Amino acid sequence: MTLSSFLTNLVIPLNLCITLLVVAAVLFMLRQRKTAFFVAAAGLGWALFWSLPASSLWAGGRLEQLYPYKMPMSMPNAQAIVVLGGSTANNRLNWFEPYDSATATSRIDTAAMLYKAHRAPLIIVSGAALDGKVSEAQLMANSLAQQDIPPDAVVIENRSYTTYENALYTVEALKQLHINQVLIVTSALHMPRAMAVFKKQGVVAVAAPSAPQIVVPGKQGFSFWQPNMRALEASRSIIKEYVGLLVYWVRGWI
Known part of the structure; x- marks a missing residue:
């Protein structure tokens, strides 16, 4: 631990x-x-x-507001999209509402949208196997394939167990590919720590978070103090x- x-x-x-x-x-x-x-x-x-x-x-x-969410077409171009493993609140649209698979959006969905918006020609997925034998990176690669992202546009980094290792091992892959400018994709809540770690590694990183989840729900009767x-x-x-x-x-x- x-x-x-x-x-x-x-x-x-x-x-x-x-x-x-x-x-x-x-x-x-x-x-x-x-x-x-x-x-x-x-x-x-x-x-x-x-x-x-x-x-x-x-x-x-x-924390979520430190790197505001932007639509994929509004993001700058980069050499690669780096997606960090993990999920927040089951990827549900809003923390204060029940999970709904129809509205849930994962960070891998954000990466796919960025790729299809031609923000970068390559996606690097990062994350080791936390449970079972299949790494988070491989699971994300499988999800990208289901969204019609070509396999040759995906690089798998499956050794990292922490955010620090995400950056450490991903930077090794970036150096081999002669890449220094990336879009970082993770949850809005996790983005401040992720950006700080990658910048410490000397990477020119731009935050491309998934949509914030800790927002006031639109339903009536919501109470801040209950x-x-x-x-x-x-x-x-x-x-x-x-x-x-x-x-x-x-x-x-x-």
Whole structure:
């Protein structure tokens, strides 16, 4: 387990809430009742904070807005499109609405649209096998083939398990192909960390994120301040990005 994964799991709202409640119970039995109260309140407050849609819209929306989404035809030309493995909230259109396969858009769909808009002649897919024997990169290549992207326009990088390795191993492939100018495709939430890592590697990178997902839904009755289990569950992805940015900065990767 990486340091960023450990810290993320540690501060996930439900994990931290339960941990602090257990600590509070032990302190209460040790007659440290005032301290126990504050520890328990901190755990419950942390979970409550992340259960509010307003918290996700503020913390996650801030990251998504650092690199605004643009239509494929509005993007500049580049030598290649680099797609990073992973998904956010099952690729659903909006974090606060149920999953709908008819509206779900993955980052590989974004890459295909960029290619068909003639933004670059090559797509590099990056990601190792996280579960099973088939790498994320291969799965993305298969998806591109289903969208009529020719196989000779796709390069597979299947060794990377982290965003840092995405950049490290992709840059090796870029150097072999004499490519230095790329469009980076990933989720809007993940884009700040991805761009920072690739720029640190000396690549001339332009952000081409998938459409933002942490936006106010159009349905009536949506409340910013009503606790929402879907917001609580999705908070893991937001926390992961902030922890990742901190750890990558400490390690000199960004």
